[in-house]
Amino acid sequence: MAFGDHSVEVDGCKTHYRRSGKGTPLVFLHGASGAPVVLPFMEKLAERFDVVVPDHPGYGQSGEPEWLENIHDVAYFYLDFLAALELEKAVVVGSSMGGWMAMEMAVRNTSRIGALVLVSPAGVKAGGAEPADIFLLPQEEMVRGLFHDSKFAEARLAIPETPESVDLGLKNRHTTARLAWEPRLHDPHLPKWLHRIDVPVHIVWGREDRILPVGIGHELKRLMPKAGLHVFERCGHLPQVEKMEEFCELVFRSCK
Amino acid sequence: MPYADLDLEAGRRNGTVWVTLPNTNFDPEKGHRLYNRYLDELEYGEKLGFDVVAVNEHHQTAYGLMPSPIVTASALARRTTRAKIAILGSALPLRSHPLTIAEEHAMIDVISGGRLISGFVRGIGAEYHTFGVNPTFSHDRFHEAHDLIVRAWTEPGPFSFRGHHYDVKYVNLWPRPYQKPHPPIWIPSQGSKETIDWASHPDHRYTYLQTFSPAKVVARYLRMYRDTCAGYGYRAEDSQLGWAVPVYVGETDESAREEAKKHFEAFRNVYVKMPLEMLLPPGYTSRESLKNVMKAKAQMFGDVTLEQAVELGLFVCGSAQSVRSNFEKYWSEMKFGNLLVMCQFGTLPADLTRASMERFARDVMPALKALK
Numbered sequence: 029m030a031f032g033d034h035s036v037e038v039d040g041c042k043t044h045y046r047r048s049g050k051g052t053p054l055v056f057l058h059g060a061s062g063a064p065v066v067l068p069f070m071e072k073l074a075e076r077f078d079v080v081v082p083d084h085p086g087y088g089q090s091g092e093p094e095w096l097e098n099i100h101d102v103a104y105f106y107l108d109f110l111a112a113l114e115l116e117k118a119v120v121v122g123s124s125m126g127g128w129m130a131m132e133m134a135v136r137n138t139s140r141i142g143a144l145v146l147v148s149p150a151g152v153k154a155g156g157a158e159p160a161d162i163f164l165l166p167q168e169e170m171v172r173g174l175f176h177d178s179k180f181a182e183a184r185l186a187i188p189e190t191p192e193s194v195d196l197g198l199k200n201r202h203t204t205a206r207l208a209w210e211p212r213l214h215d216p217h218l219p220k221w222l223h224r225i226d227v228p229v230h231i232v233w234g235r236e237d238r239i240l241p242v243g244i245g246h247e248l249k250r251l252m253p254k255a256g257l258h259v260f261e262r263c264g265h266l267p268q269v270e271k272m273e274e275f276c277e278l279v280f281r282s283c284k
Numbered sequence: 285m286p287y288a289d290l291d292l293e294a295g296r297r298n299g300t301v302w303v304t305l306p307n308t309n310f311d312p313e314k315g316h317r318l319y320n321r322y323l324d325e326l327e328y329g330e331k332l333g334f335d336v337v338a339v340n341e342h343h344q345t346a347y348g349l350m351p352s353p354i355v356t357a358s359a360l361a362r363r364t365t366r367a368k369i370a371i372l373g374s375a376l377p378l379r380s381h382p383l384t385i386a387e388e389h390a391m392i393d394v395i396s397g398g399r400l401i402s403g404f405v406r407g408i409g410a411e412y413h414t415f416g417v418n419p420t421f422s423h424d425r426f427h428e429a430h431d432l433i434v435r436a437w438t439e440p441g442p443f444s445f446r447g448h449h450y451d452v453k454y455v456n457l458w459p460r461p462y463q464k465p466h467p468p469i470w471i472p473s474q475g476s477k478e479t480i481d482w483a484s485h486p487d488h489r490y491t492y493l494q495t496f497s498p499a500k501v502v503a504r505y506l507r508m509y510r511d512t513c514a515g516y517g518y519r520a521e522d523s524q525l526g527w528a529v530p531v532y533v534g535e536t537d538e539s540a541r542e543e544a545k546k547h548f549e550a551f552r553n554v555y556v557k558m559p560l561e562m563l564l565p566p567g568y569t570s571r572e573s574l575k576n577v578m579k580a581k582a583q584m585f586g587d588v589t590l591e592q593a594v595e596l597g598l599f600v601c602g603s604a605q606s607v608r609s610n611f612e613k614y615w616s617e618m619k620f621g622n623l624l625v626m627c628q629f630g631t632l633p634a635d636l637t638r639a640s641m642e643r644f645a646r647d648v649m650p651a652l653k654a655l656k
Contacts (some may be wrong), residue, residue: 164303164561190331194578198571205566206420209412 499597
């Protein structure tokens with residue numbers, strides 16, 4: 029079934045999302061570069077879930093609300109978004125920045141959340157695992173840094189730029205800076221409250237992640253001892269792209 | 285105030301001398317000699333009859349050794365007696381507390397007996413990388429810090445300031461500034477409509493100083509400033525307009541170019557250079573401005589020769605007569621009331637710097653001061 033485009037106003041923010049599939053709701057929270065297109069893993073997940081892929085406030089086709097100042101604003105927004113769509117027991121899958129958002133939501137309120145899948149999430153810092161400087165890397169190096177297997181980077185770099193894609197890229201980058209510039213890609217207060225997350229948590233990482241090193245995954249596991257930690261070998265920052273089949277199998281297996 | 289002893293090849297290899305060039309390239313003993321040389325040159329400026337000596341602020345870079353213009357301005361406050369001292373400027377959003385700027389500028393104003401010109405800037409993009417300050421809040425923090433500083437200078441304390449970024453229960457500045465109502469405020473800028481709208485606003489009427497830009501660009505922004513003032517319903521004074529430009533005066537046009545060439549090119553092509561991502565982090569400018577820079581990338585980020593720079597009016601270089609007639613021509617087009625000549629740039633050594641300053645002061649400055 030094809031993904032359809034939808035829009036809903038939440039907290040005064042026109043929010044664009046795509047949706048496909050039936051069953052338990054699964055909300056995918058994208059990373060810093062947004063979710064401009066439907067990717068194969070989304071279609072695969074939609075075979076068994078009611079998959080909702082929103083553009084975050086300040087990203088993609090969603091609005092840029094005045095109130096958007098920090099990651100906590102996004103967390104409250106998404107709790108309202110789950111309510112607005114009347115989603116129950118939602119599996120929240122967050123990649124990178126999106127994983128950070130998922131944790132910030134869940135420490136506040138899990139009443140509409142069934143499980144978390146954190147895919148190489150930002151959000152906490154770990155000694156010896158310094159994130160790449162995503163704001164200083166030239167665009168091409170940034171794309172290459174996302175993947176272990178360079179063929180994925182080549183494919184992404186081969187997509188021609190359009191005026192629209194340039195505009196979207198600048199918009200996404202602006203919001204990422206607003207949320208994650210300082211403290212860089214983490215919230216120093218988050219570790220204090222991770223114990224409040226009372227739903228199953230699955231942490232997924234690529235061993236060769238050069239954006240957020242896997243050491244951050246080990247730190248998260250230490251902070252959330254009951255969480256599962258799944259490390260994919262020969263895989264970079266986006267396991268859902270680079271190890272699509274295994275990633276979806278893992279979600280199917282862990283979040284029935 | 286560049287680190288003129290820089291190994292230029294190390295700078296070139298690193299792609300920039302900002303943010304990431306290891307500070308092992310800095311030798312404190314050479315730094316000691318350079319600081320004292322540059323301060324001597326600034327003091328010499330007063331002796332030669334310059335109206336103002338100016339310092340600025342840049343961080344973690346071989347481009348300039350003045351992370352704190354407060355330090356250099358303080359040194360000048362005690363070693364000069366007549367010239368104004370301009371801080372161009374203090375980077376408001378980079379400070380965690382703007383009251384420290386209000387206090388330090390007030391101190392210098394009081395110590396110097398009212399000779400301070402206060403400049404406010406946001407700091408350049410690279411400095412948001414070095415300090416970790418969020419560039420998407422840069423404008424907001426700048427405006428709020430400005431409001432707090434000006435109120436602290438002008439309103440009787442104690443009063444409370446309730447801002448979004450700064451929240452102070454007791455604003456009660458000791459010392460208050462010497463000048464009434466406060467030191468003149470200048471706004472150095474590389475040119476932006478937002479800055480011009482703000483600086484020219486009838487509540488501000490701040491002197492707008494276009495820095496290191498081709499003459500055509502300077503003319504465009506100064507005209508924009510005048511037009512914006514007219515839009516606000518008043519006529520801009522010439523004193524509200526300024527141009528900051530590197531200048532070298534030699535005996536002849538040929539000798540000037542020959543003497544300045546490698547030093548200017550080091551300045552433009554090594555010390556100033558940085559990649560786009562470093563220069564313009566997200567939110568530092570509007571996305572429209574950022575796109576315009578991306579379009580002009582090849583032109584802005586490529587090397588420029590001295591000859592090209594002179595042609596563009598990015599650099600004014602020649603005999604005293606040529607420099608004078610150049611500025612007379614530029615002045616008749618732009619009517620800037622303030623001309624800030626950058627007498628030292630890049631690797632320009634002390635003897636050439638002083639000789640150029642002397643020629644400028646003797647054979648150029650009197651004619652320019654007489655322009656009306």
